[in-house]
Amino acid sequence: MLVLIDKKGRKHLVDEKIEEYHSNYGVLDLTNVKSGDVLETHLGHKFYCVKADLLDYYERLPRAGSIILKKDLGAIIANCGIGSGSRVVDAGTGTGATAIFLANIVGKEGKIYTYELREDHIKIARNNFESAGLDDVVESKLGDVREGIEESEIDAVIFDLPDPWLAVDKAYNALRIGGYVAVYNPYIEQIRKAYIAMEEAGFKELRAIELLERGFEIKEVGTRHRTRNIGHTAYLAFGRKYNQNI
């Protein structure tokens, strides 16, 4: 896949086999185009052409709802010690955005087991995994993590569910000693319930946080924080399994 970037910074994801692209700024000839080229439409407007990477793909993913922002994904990865080779359970899949992001981190030595209840979401998600070339890293499963998680010795379990407190004990069983659970939820009450359920399930190193990202405007006249800002995405709770809870 290639990403074509117009003069306003908007990104257009196109298949490498496509020979011609029709944009608002005119037609681009894509025969013999390669990453790093600067193209011009027939109307003379400039486009950058770059080989699409995971982030381009993540942002332009066919999806049903909202995706987790990079500030929160970064916090999940960094607080759960997820890296190359990690085996991670992701619930629910949605249309696969989180699984794709994590798959890029864990790589072919790792595995993402992603659970989803809705078959329509799974269908979109599997198409997304395939077109991202990650279908060997991601295993997409129809199933309800509140009933159980089939895997064991997992490094991290990530919940993006409306009722995570019903599933945190299943995460405990699925995790290796030293493994992490992360809960992502937009409501304070839900994070509180999940946190308390995590405590009851035996998790340690409990933390509930939120991350604010504030952008700066760097202008000739001076520097200031952006006047518009995303005020809230979700709260996060983390825990870690220390022992088998016998």
Next chain:
Amino acid sequence: MLVLIDKKGRKHLVDEKIEEYHSNYGVLDLTNVKSGDVLETHLGHKFYCVKADLLDYYERLPRAGSIILKKDLGAIIANCGIGSGSRVVDAGTGTGATAIFLANIVGKEGKIYTYELREDHIKIARNNFESAGLDDVVESKLGDVREGIEESEIDAVIFDLPDPWLAVDKAYNALRIGGYVAVYNPYIEQIRKAYIAMEEAGFKELRAIELLERGFEIKEVGTRHRTRNIGHTAYLAFGRKYNQNI
């Protein structure tokens, strides 16, 4: 390595070969101990024992100064698309904390090239890489990135330097088309200078941000943000290379 966790949550990193550990709470017998065990000192105080992972190691690393917090590391990873197999330049090394964190993400398919001016820091860093078992993933180099970066087709360059604006054009040359630069700096003026230098070097998708992490207290009486909070670590600037700037 094992991590022993006392009743106050403090972590003690110990070699797996050690047979006895003397803590403030008494002596622990470590013969035949394994990850997941709950131990007791001769005075009857409980310790959890868990196989140390990257995060335990990161936090307990022998070091000279402060390390980059997980909120900022997570943002760097997520905004630069760093994953399994990525090839990343890290400058400066310091005592190796950032390189170790990134090495865990890129894995054996990837590589961290870490530059440092001070030989005393390199010495500590190399010991840290070795004891983390990451010396095949991290290549530690004595050198000044303001003079040049030897690698090419790099996926991301991370600067944690006092004067990053002197090196961002070198990062441009070292990066592949589509690659990212990240600058970490505690001062607004320095981030501004780096941002402007990045713009002049040809970087696109420029952004300057800061991340605030706010913790919650979840108590019986109710939920509230923590009254004490880290107010600031550093500002971050990001850019991306679109073309060869011919």
Next chain:
Amino acid sequence: MLVLIDKKGRKHLVDEKIEEYHSNYGVLDLTNVKSGDVLETHLGHKFYCVKADLLDYYERLPRAGSIILKKDLGAIIANCGIGSGSRVVDAGTGTGATAIFLANIVGKEGKIYTYELREDHIKIARNNFESAGLDDVVESKLGDVREGIEESEIDAVIFDLPDPWLAVDKAYNALRIGGYVAVYNPYIEQIRKAYIAMEEAGFKELRAIELLERGFEIKEVGTRHRTRNIGHTAYLAFGRKYNQNI
């Protein structure tokens, strides 16, 4: 003045002598109307009617640019100890919003001396002071505070200027022992320059801050911070005069 509040919470400021008001929701008969009434348009839409207070007036003021938000005004009042009877210098006037807000605090026992360079702004401002009934509390002056402040033994001086560092020494002279200076500016570099000039002028208790207001959504499903938020208005710097600087 009366404020009419429609079903969407929008406020319409009307003179008490007006007998009929034409809104998007139909015509309101205002004969015999009084504060506390619930009115209905000829199309059956409900309006609340409340005697306008300072805040209604402040928000609906005829003006040329943006006004200082309540979070920042509150901080200025609280950090400068402004209260009933205070004598305050305000520069520049703009169209008078800050002066009106402060006049409500200092009352008839106090005084606001407000300086402005632009005669067109002063004209709008004076109309605003008059229609707010505050023209005996506010003294509107054509003049450049960078050249000097005529008053003395002032309790507080507030600067909302592009170049406050050129005027802080004039504030020092105008203040009583123990009086305060406040600087409001959207740019970090400008706040820094003002802060350093305040230090050089002899001010003590120096502080530079910013205030973030985050709103909550309280919904049936749960509580969360608002997803949209004002990310930035301005930075504030404060100082206090301890002695005559002989």
Next chain:
Amino acid sequence: MLVLIDKKGRKHLVDEKIEEYHSNYGVLDLTNVKSGDVLETHLGHKFYCVKADLLDYYERLPRAGSIILKKDLGAIIANCGIGSGSRVVDAGTGTGATAIFLANIVGKEGKIYTYELREDHIKIARNNFESAGLDDVVESKLGDVREGIEESEIDAVIFDLPDPWLAVDKAYNALRIGGYVAVYNPYIEQIRKAYIAMEEAGFKELRAIELLERGFEIKEVGTRHRTRNIGHTAYLAFGRKYNQNI
């Protein structure tokens, strides 16, 4: 009262009649001292001497617990339109800090009615009102606002109570048309309950917020946010009375 400020910026509140003050830095001769003087101890250490104002007094007040910070007081004043001449109900009194702060704003034309259940607190509070010279502006009452508020046509009611939801309907009755209620509480659940009770009592213009104050360090090397910061004080909820709720 005078405030003596030592070289570390610490403030010592002393009565004007005192002739000698013994500090850690030596003895100060206070005969013939006046506001604006720079004094020296017998050991040669410098002290500034300034006539104490409301803010000095507020910060050094004899008290039992914590006081409301200026950022939150400022927000209460600015969001409730409190000014010279306002009549405000304050519950509970505690040791009188909030009442004193508000009394400085409303002045002799206004009035603060402050309710408190605990007689020991009232005793301290009344001493504080007297020594601040505000006992004619503040009326201190033994009473439970959950049972009722005796005043009527009040401009604003401020609650700093553990269970404000039990009193907001009493505030509704006490307020004039157009008057405001403010709730200050450290817990999210309590603010939520108060907010919902305010809605049920008929309040309009409902808002729940929090204010973060972030300080800057302005140093030679550059400018940055302070690394230590108060992470949380309390949440605030506001409402306004539009009509008699018949």
